[in-house]
Amino acid sequence: MRTYESLHTIPDDAFPRGTAIAIGKFDGVHLGHRALLARMAEIAEERSLDTLVFTFTNNPLSFLRPEICPEPILSSRQRLEVLERLGETACVMVPFDARLAAVPAEEFVERVLVETLRVGHICVGEDFRFGNGGAGDAAMLARLGERFGFTVEVIEDVEDRELGRISSTRIREAILQGDVGTARRMLGRPATVRGTVVQGDRRGRELGFPTANLGGELEGLVPREGVYAGWALVGGERHPAAISVGVNLTFEPGGDARVEAFLLDYSGDLYGRRIEVQFAERLRGMEAFPDAGALIERMHEDVSRTRGILAEGR
Numbered sequence: 001m002r003t004y005e006s007l008h009t010i011p012d013d014a015f016p017r018g019t020a021i022a023i024g025k026f027d028g029v030h031l032g033h034r035a036l037l038a039r040m041a042e043i044a045e046e047r048s049l050d051t052l053v054f055t056f057t058n059n060p061l062s063f064l065r066p067e068i069c070p071e072p073i074l075s076s077r078q079r080l081e082v083l084e085r086l087g088e089t090a091c092v093m094v095p096f097d098a099r100l101a102a103v104p105a106e107e108f109v110e111r112v113l114v115e116t117l118r119v120g121h122i123c124v125g126e127d128f129r130f131g132n133g134g135a136g137d138a139a140m141l142a143r144l145g146e147r148f149g150f151t152v153e154v155i156e157d158v159e160d161r162e163l164g165r166i167s168s169t170r171i172r173e174a175i176l177q178g179d180v181g182t183a184r185r186m187l188g189r190p191a192t193v194r195g196t197v198v199q200g201d202r203r204g205r206e207l208g209f210p211t212a213n214l215g216g217e218l219e220g221l222v223p224r225e226g227v228y229a230g231w232a233l234v235g236g237e238r239h240p241a242a243i244s245v246g247v248n249l250t251f252e253p254g255g256d257a258r259v260e261a262f263l264l265d266y267s268g269d270l271y272g273r274r275i276e277v278q279f280a281e282r283l284r285g286m287e288a289f290p291d292a293g294a295l296i297e298r299m300h301e302d303v304s305r306t307r308g309i310l311a312e313g314r
Helices: 032-046 076-084 105-116 136-148 169-176 180-187 292-311
Strands: 001-003 019-023 049-058 090-094 121-124 151-155 191-198 212-219 226-234 237-246 256-265 274-282
Touching: 019 032, 032 049, 032 121, 032 151, 076 180, 090 169, 105 121, 105 136, 121 136, 136 151, 169 180, 180 191, 180 274, 212 274, 226 256, 226 292, 237 274, 237 292, 256 274
Parallel strands: 001 090, 019 049, 019 121, 049 090, 121 151
Antiparallel strands: 191 212, 191 274, 212 256, 226 237, 226 274, 237 256
């Protein structure tokens, strides 16, 4: 996938056929976003346009209203990877900063969408706003389209027949509550966290459950504390895993919260490797056990339940 991190780096001949553009934050790249992307692709096919995703490195609220900006579901790098897996071929992902925030709505359309990106059609969500102060909306975009020769389509929210409206806000809330099953259903894939495996206290190894301890800056939204069934992606291979999120209440109740994964039926050195943890279902909250023996017994139960859940495809 071609990725442009600055509007100034886009060559004049980047989109010779013109573009069908999907614009949005795409936090999580959930099923609602995928409907928007699919419609963009349909229009592009009908009108022989190139497809293009336009998004931001950061949530605009991180600049406009940092005090209310939510945690991202995915890092910018994760979003790009998901978009590429979905088959997108080009993406403009630029920082939302003071310079971009100051651009008036009409100037953004004429200078960016028309002159730089050669827009022929635009797909946006129902809550789309753009331009300085959020002055632009889909209606203004449509009026400007009549002037500059492009069309606009507002894509309705996608609803799950049982869960209702799919949104990044609802997915974020579900993950933070530990309801990774609901998040997975709305995302169309598991919620994930990614980091580099670092050396911990090796207590898991002593107990017979060596874990991969994710350290450094983590990518992805960490769910509520607890023990989860899920998977660990190592070098492109997916391994079933029992995952712990939080503080070890038995041995280090005052310690730091961690994300640790015990990879079932896996042997090998993971230190220094970057792995992705995927959450399928929350098994329980974190507990303080009276001794190591009681903890080991519960860990065996967790592993057994993990095997059963993953075998059922839950």
